[in-house]
Amino acid sequence: MTFYSWRQALRVRITAGAFNLGLYGSRFPRKQRYRGLLTYMSICATLMRLLRRHRLFELESLFTGNDTARTMIVSPDILAVVTPPFSDTEHGRRLGEFRAWLDNFLEGGEVSVAEDPQQKPPDAMLARVTPVEDEFWSVRVTEPEDTAGIRSLGGFGAKDKFICLIWDFREGIPVFDDEVDAARDAWRDLFGSRGPMSGESLDEYLTNYRAV
Amino acid sequence: MSTSQTTGLSEPVGSEKISVGTLGYIRARHRQRQYDVVIRELKKSGIIQADLARRLDKAPEVVSRLLARPGNWESDTFSDLLFAISGAVASVHAEHPLSQRVEEFPAEQIKPESAPIRSKSAFALGTEANNAIIDEWKKQAQDAPIPIAA
Numbered sequence: 001m002t003f004y005s006w007r008q009a010l011r012v013r014i015t016a017g018a019f020n021l022g023l024y025g026s027r028f029p030r031k032q033r034y035r036g037l038l039t040y041m042s043i044c045a046t047l048m049r050l051l052r053r054h055r056l057f058e059l060e061s062l063f064t065g066n067d068t069a070r071t072m073i074v075s076p077d078i079l080a081v082v083t084p085p086f087s088d089t090e091h092g093r094r095l096g097e098f099r100a101w102l103d104n105f106l107e108g109g110e111v112s113v114a115e116d117p118q119q120k121p122p123d124a125m126l127a128r129v130t131p132v133e134d135e136f137w138s139v140r141v142t143e144p145e146d147t148a149g150i151r152s153l154g155g156f157g158a159k160d161k162f163i164c165l166i167w168d169f170r171e172g173i174p175v176f177d178d179e180v181d182a183a184r185d186a187w188r189d190l191f192g193s194r195g196p197m198s199g200e201s202l203d204e205y206l207t208n209y210r211a212v
Numbered sequence: 213m214s215t216s217q218t219t220g221l222s223e224p225v226g227s228e229k230i231s232v233g234t235l236g237y238i239r240a241r242h243r244q245r246q247y248d249v250v251i252r253e254l255k256k257s258g259i260i261q262a263d264l265a266r267r268l269d270k271a272p273e274v275v276s277r278l279l280a281r282p283g284n285w286e287s288d289t290f291s292d293l294l295f296a297i298s299g300a301v302a303s304v305h306a307e308h309p310l311s312q313r314v315e316e317f318p319a320e321q322i323k324p325e326s327a328p329i330r331s332k333s334a335f336a337l338g339t340e341a342n343n344a345i346i347d348e349w350k351k352q353a354q355d356a357p358i359p360i361a362a
Contacts, residue, residue, distance in 0.1 A: 084237070085221070086232075088229070091233075093236035095233060096236030100240030110244075112279075121280050125281055
């Protein structure tokens with residue numbers, strides 16, 4: 001689809017987003033529908049500006065391009081490390097795993113999700129972090145098994161639309177709460193007082209998931 | 213609109229060694245595809261994990277762990293899971309998505325809009341070139357005009 005201006009693109013995105021969220025003709029009460037729509041509209045407007053200014057990037061699958069079931073927005077730092085070629089080193093192997101996680105998300109693959117930060121299985125692929133009300137989630141790359149993996153933190157902008165802001169090798173995160181603070185600061189720097197999307201159940205965050 | 217298409221992943225040619233990073237990416241994709249197939253069958257079948265564990269004569273926690281993420285299953289484990297869940301067997305065939313992708317997207321279309329062209333060595337983790345690229349992107353972001361709504 002060709003957009004003639006960013007405003008047109010924004011209008012299309014907002015409309016599409018509203019449909020994606022199931023806001024038109026959904027079974028949710030009207031008040032709840034509008035609350036969701038307004039939240040997404042405000043984040044969407046900011047997001048479009050951030051994408052234009054190259055402070056964030058919309059990731060595309062290495063295999064399917066922009067033909068994806070979900071959306072993944074990443075910071076320049078993350079884009080730099082998940083962009084191939086992946087080096088012929090242990091770090092390269094781990095970053096290849098990280099990119100595969102992101103592409104799997106983009107392509108609508110199954111994601112095992114832990115909602116309770118205190119009782120998450122070690123193998124969960126995506127887990128909510130404390131404090132729960134701040135709505136930040138940890139992307140958990142747990143392979144290769146002989147490594148501590150990678151963690152990347154961010155939040156949902158809308159259903160199936162994740163915004164990934166910071167990342168590190170797990171062994172480089174001595175205090176996880178500090179990492180959450182860094183994610184919160186990064187989000188605030190980009191989106192101001194508008195927090196990540198908040199939902200009543202996992203169904204409102206993403207499709208094709210498996211609660212663990 | 214900034215997107216991230218790259219030309220970095222391509223089919224192997226000649227006798228050039230494939231990096232462990234590339235192999236790591238491809239292996240992870242393969243594990244995830246297997247996991248998708250198994251979980252899809254599990255959801256479709258409606259079988260509970262306890263019954264699946266009994267069918268496989270495994271402890272429930274072992275089955276629970278297997279289904280928690282796309283792990284590095286042995287070929288036999290993948291086969292056992294699929295068959296035990298729904299009597300399914302895997303259909304195996306080879307695809308060439310990277311060669312197809314090159315045909316679909318000419319190079320000028322898949323070069324990142326915003327980023328400078330990067331050399332292979334630039335993306336070795338932690339190199340000065342990599343940091344310079346990130347700095348350049350940040351500078352571009354700061355310098356870019358902010359669109360104002362009418």
